[in-house]
Amino acid sequence: MYFGKDKHYYSVSYRHIGKQVKLVYTDSIVEIYHKHERFAVHTRNRKKYGYTTLADHMPSHHRFVSEWSSERFIDWAGNIGEYCKGYIIAILEKKQHPEQSYKSCLGVLHLAKKYGRERLDGACRRASEYGAYNYNMVERILKKGWDQIDDHNDEGTKMPEHKNIRGGKYYE
DSSP, X not given: OEETTTXXXXXXXXXXXXXXXEEEEOSSEEEEEETTEEEEEEEOOOOTTOEEOOGGGSOTTTGGGGGOOHHHXXXXXXXXXXXXXXXXXXXXXXXXXXXXXXXHHHHHHHHHHHHOHHHHHHHHHHHHHHTOOSXXXXXXXXXXXXXXXXXXXXXXXXXXXXXXXXXXXXXX
């Protein structure tokens, strides 16, 4: 529920979503009522565009998210590889609230089950080089096998001699 005076969001029980509620507040608390029955009490928070959420307000199938933390995802990624760890850190840093990145992190890390740790670490390296920090990019890299392409293989390739190739001196 959005409290316009403070520009802050407060959670309500998922059973009350969409229902008309009444908000009563003081300097220190915010109370939320439905049909004269108080069903939520929050400590007042004046952080603009912030979120205050109680775990009890989430349906049971969403509560698992509250068990996760940025550190847990970073540790998990570190067990896969250094590129994966750096990639997950970058995903977490892209959002103002790291919790908004958890679903993306979870998706990326679960790709290790299908493709293996080594391939996922390579895909994270490739996606980082592209500057693309999202699940879809990593999945696309793995599906197309771009993580297995060796970019350093063409170091010995020479430019062929041809009269239409101008070279660097032409532009001086």
